[in-house]
Each structure stands twice: as C-alpha cells, then as structure tokens.
Amino acid sequence: MKPRIFHPDRREVLAGLLAGLGASAAGAMVGGATPPVTAQLALQARASTLALKPGQPATPIWELAAASHLRDVRLRRGDRCEVVFQNDLPVPLAPVWYGLNGPVTTDPLRGRAPAPPNAVETSIISVSNAGTLLADFRLFEDGLKHPARPLPVIAAETSPVAADRDEVLLIEEWRLRPDGTAVPPGQDPKDATPLYTVNGQTSFELSASGHQRLRLRFINGSQRTVLAIKLEGYDVRVLALDGQPAEPFSARNGALVLAPGARADAVVDAAASAQFLLHDGKAAQPIGSLKISDQLERRVPLAPPQPLPSNDLPERLDLRGALRFDVALGAPDVGWARPVNFSTASAPAFRARTGRTVVLALKNPAPVTTVFHLHGHPFRLLDKLDDGWKPYWLDTLAIEPGQTHRIAFAATASGRWLLESVATDWAAPRLVRWYAVE
Known part of the structure; x- marks a missing residue:
C-alpha cells in the first residue's frame, strides 16, 4: 500500500x-x-x-x-x-x-x-x-464513503515481558465489487465477495528464527464477522484478551476465536514454518505464513510463558450485592439508535453508583449472532449458573441467536459511557445506547 x-x-x-x-x-x-x-x-x-x-x-x-x-x-x-x-x-x-x-x-x-x-x-x-488497543472510525459508519482501516495501538507494560519479538497482526474484512471497489459496512453488499487481509496483505508472511519466542497481537479489525485464526501445528498460548492480562492458557484446538473489534495477545515458540489459517464460519482458508529463516541459539531453554503484569483490576466482584439490569441487544423500542441519531438526551440503559458491581443480562433476539461492546469498563463473562466467572476479562462479546449471556463489571470510572450492538450481517446498522456511572 x-x-x-x-x-x-x-x-x-x-x-x-x-x-x-x-x-x-x-x-x-x-x-x-x-x-x-x-x-x-x-x-x-x-x-x-x-x-x-x-x-x-x-x-x-x-x-x-x-x-x-x-x-x-x-x-x-x-x-x-x-x-x-x-x-x-x-x-x-x-x-x-x-x-x-x-x-x-x-x-x-x-x-x-x-x-x-x-x-x-x-x-x-x-x-x-x-x-492491545484499537482506534477506529466505526461509530461513523453512516457517513463513510469508503471502508475505513482502524489503527492498532500498543500500550506497553512498565516491566519487560519475556519475548524476542512483538508483532501486530491486524485482520481485516473487505467486500469487493466486480470492479474492485469496496462496499462500506452497513450497506447492502449485493454482488460483492468477501476478502480478508492481515496487515493489509492478502498473503501475509512473518519471518522468524527458530527458537524465537513470538508475542503475536491478533486483532479482528473486521466490521461484522466473527473469525477464528490458528497457526497450523502450533500450541498457541493466550496471555491477554481485549487488552487485559489472563492466566496463560492454550487456545482450544490452537484457534483464537475473535469477535469484530476483539483482540488476543498470544505467544508461540517458533519451531517450523507453518500457515496461518482463517475460518470465517463458512470455510477455512490460508491467509499467511510463518517462515523460519534460520535457528537462534539459546543457552537456556525457554521457560513456560508467565502471566503479564496486572492492570490492577479487582480480583473479585460482589455478585451478591450487584445491581442487575436486562439489556436486549439491538431492539429499537428500548432505546438503541444509529450513531448519527444518538443523543445523551435519550434515556440511559441503566445508572450505577461508582464502586458498585453491575451485572448485565445480554439477550440477543436477532436471528443472527450479534456483537456487544462495552465502553469504559472491562467485564467478566459469568458462568451459566451465575456463581462465578471465566478467568479473563473482555470488552467485546459475540452472542448467538436467542441466547442470553451475563456479564459483570466494577463501575469504577464515573461518566457517561457507550454500549454498542451490531448484528453479524454486512448490511446491519451499528447501534448504540449509553449508561451512567455517578
């Protein structure tokens, strides 16, 4: 480019x-x-x-x-x-x-x-x-004449992290017309066909030395599609999700499943050349490769990856004393609006006092998977019985049709914050509401 x-x-x-x-x-x-x-x-x-x-x-x-x-x-x-x-x-x-x-x-x-x-x-x-952060124009979709690329931003830890390389892999989705022009998200793609890139390339290649430890920051920069990406034959160890540290764990079947806007930091220890495979819910396709060019000599074997330094999020959430609210995603009769029509003069989805734990029951009434994003606060995904949570933090969540997921967060940042909802359909509008922490 x-x-x-x-x-x-x-x-x-x-x-x-x-x-x-x-x-x-x-x-x-x-x-x-x-x-x-x-x-x-x-x-x-x-x-x-x-x-x-x-x-x-x-x-x-x-x-x-x-x-x-x-x-x-x-x-x-x-x-x-x-x-x-x-x-x-x-x-x-x-x-x-x-x-x-x-x-x-x-x-x-x-x-x-x-x-x-x-x-x-x-x-x-x-x-x-x-x-791993992302700066983007996606809230302004209604005014875009062409698809827009987001900008990855890395906020580094204050103490060193054991890795030889730190690489960003921005995955993007395009809908191309026969003449080669692209359809902006939120519009009917008609005869356009999907195409995916990594760092702006249709065939991405990452060169590395054998025995190098690579920190790979995967970002689903697509606008509508939940994607799975894997490095074929590798144990991919996850260190962080949506920018928040997690206890290191192996990605299930080696694949990272990311909703639009979601991020995952992972480490792999380079050993052999391999393909990056992308699955968009319909088929798997090669989208790039890891090429081993030489061998790095190490005097000391690599130790298992250690947790990233804490961002000082609360260790526990008070679910018993939590404020609880039901939020139906994308339902126009309960306050969701296109960003171009949004105003904080509208009623908030909920209000919470600073310091309280908030539990949201997110229901997807749409016939397709819908993606939810919470601005201002990372959240925990609660277990089905509402008696605990997954051992990581998120800010973005894909919810299947007819399903309800419960999330919890500590309302620590006062102000007015946005909720986002968008169905995984290229023509679907992006919708927003707001909530208040007072």
Whole structure:
C-alpha cells in the first residue's frame, strides 16, 4: 500500500503542533498545575488505496493513520498522551478508542463534536492500562464513503515481558465489487465477495528464527464477522484478551476465536514454518505464513510463558450485592439508535453508583449472532449458573441467536459511557445506547 504523501504545509502543521505540545508539556512540569505530557501522537484521517486483487486497480479506502510513527504506535502504561488529530476527509470524524478504559477525553457521541473536514484538534488521553488497543472510525459508519482501516495501538507494560519479538497482526474484512471497489459496512453488499487481509496483505508472511519466542497481537479489525485464526501445528498460548492480562492458557484446538473489534495477545515458540489459517464460519482458508529463516541459539531453554503484569483490576466482584439490569441487544423500542441519531438526551440503559458491581443480562433476539461492546469498563463473562466467572476479562462479546449471556463489571470510572450492538450481517446498522456511572 502506498499511503497518500503529506503536502509540505500539512507536514509543517503537524510538526509545529507536536513542537508546541512539547513546550506545553514542559511548562506543565515546571508549573506543577497539571501532570506532564509524557507522549505525543499525531493522527490523520486520510484517503488511501489498498491492492486487494491482482490485475485490478488498487481499491480506494479511508484510513486512520499515525503521521508521527513509521511503524506500530507504541505507548506505555501510565502515559499521559497528547493527541493531534487532523481530518483530511470530507466528512466529520474523530478517533474512537477501544480498550482505553477509565477516565478519558469525551468521545464524539458523548458530547464532543467530531472534527469537521480540514480541521486539526488536540486532546489528551490517559493510558491507564497496558494492552492491545484499537482506534477506529466505526461509530461513523453512516457517513463513510469508503471502508475505513482502524489503527492498532500498543500500550506497553512498565516491566519487560519475556519475548524476542512483538508483532501486530491486524485482520481485516473487505467486500469487493466486480470492479474492485469496496462496499462500506452497513450497506447492502449485493454482488460483492468477501476478502480478508492481515496487515493489509492478502498473503501475509512473518519471518522468524527458530527458537524465537513470538508475542503475536491478533486483532479482528473486521466490521461484522466473527473469525477464528490458528497457526497450523502450533500450541498457541493466550496471555491477554481485549487488552487485559489472563492466566496463560492454550487456545482450544490452537484457534483464537475473535469477535469484530476483539483482540488476543498470544505467544508461540517458533519451531517450523507453518500457515496461518482463517475460518470465517463458512470455510477455512490460508491467509499467511510463518517462515523460519534460520535457528537462534539459546543457552537456556525457554521457560513456560508467565502471566503479564496486572492492570490492577479487582480480583473479585460482589455478585451478591450487584445491581442487575436486562439489556436486549439491538431492539429499537428500548432505546438503541444509529450513531448519527444518538443523543445523551435519550434515556440511559441503566445508572450505577461508582464502586458498585453491575451485572448485565445480554439477550440477543436477532436471528443472527450479534456483537456487544462495552465502553469504559472491562467485564467478566459469568458462568451459566451465575456463581462465578471465566478467568479473563473482555470488552467485546459475540452472542448467538436467542441466547442470553451475563456479564459483570466494577463501575469504577464515573461518566457517561457507550454500549454498542451490531448484528453479524454486512448490511446491519451499528447501534448504540449509553449508561451512567455517578
């Protein structure tokens, strides 16, 4: 992919803004009035293209890109990051953060207007957790003229993690028309056919040395499809789900099943070349490969992977004293709305006091699997008998037709937060509600 080149004046604008931010950060440290800025990030909403079909013109897309980073965006837990966002697209947009829990700058649907075309805006985000994050435009689907690529963001742990390599694998889904153009999500795909990429490539190759330990951050960047991915013949050990550490465990049958927007950090010890296989619920297909180029000499054998450092989430949740609410996903008569029509003047799905445990009974009345995302707080998936929970945290959950799942979270971050619901149908609208922690 060849991203659109900055015009010199835009480069100067971004450079000047970042220089100014550095000066303001220094001033804050001297004055002591506010915590210092410890990281800076320049983001750009821009038009681009992606080569998806041999022999056809590159497909026009929109993307959220990091103008300040050549490769992955890497921050650190505890950073106070000042973000410069430049909108070079013809519709109002703003990045929405997934996995950035706790108090953050107000997102566009909770009161802050998205940036108009040609605008440059600044904001501050507090990186309270380490983990794999995602910044995206998916809340603005109603205005997108082309499919949009999200931006993975890594919030590194404050202490080292035992791995030789740390790689992001962003899986994306496209619906291509016969002429090579792509259908944005939320529209009828008609005669378009699905196609999947990893890091923008239809045939992804990851080169590694034998005996290297690889930390692989899998992200389902697709908009509608629950995907399973596996590295054929490997024991894939899961370290984190949706950016939150888990006690390491082996993926069932070696496959990671991810809802749209979900993330999984895993480790593999490279031994032999193998294929990455992707299953979209219909068929398995090779989507990339791990190629072993040489052998790394190790004097000491690799120890089993250890748990990641804690993000200080509560060890236990008070289910006996929890506030309990029923939430029917996507039902228009109970307050769900398209993002373009959303307003916090509508009634909240529920209200909770800070510090309380909240249990939600999520029911999917739709005839297809529906994906739920909770902003602001990670949650535990409760056991069927409501007497315990799975040993990991999530922020995204796929619920099959007619099923009800119960989740629980500690309402620690005050404010107004979003709930998202979208059916796994390309033409289905994305819907939102809100809840309050007071």
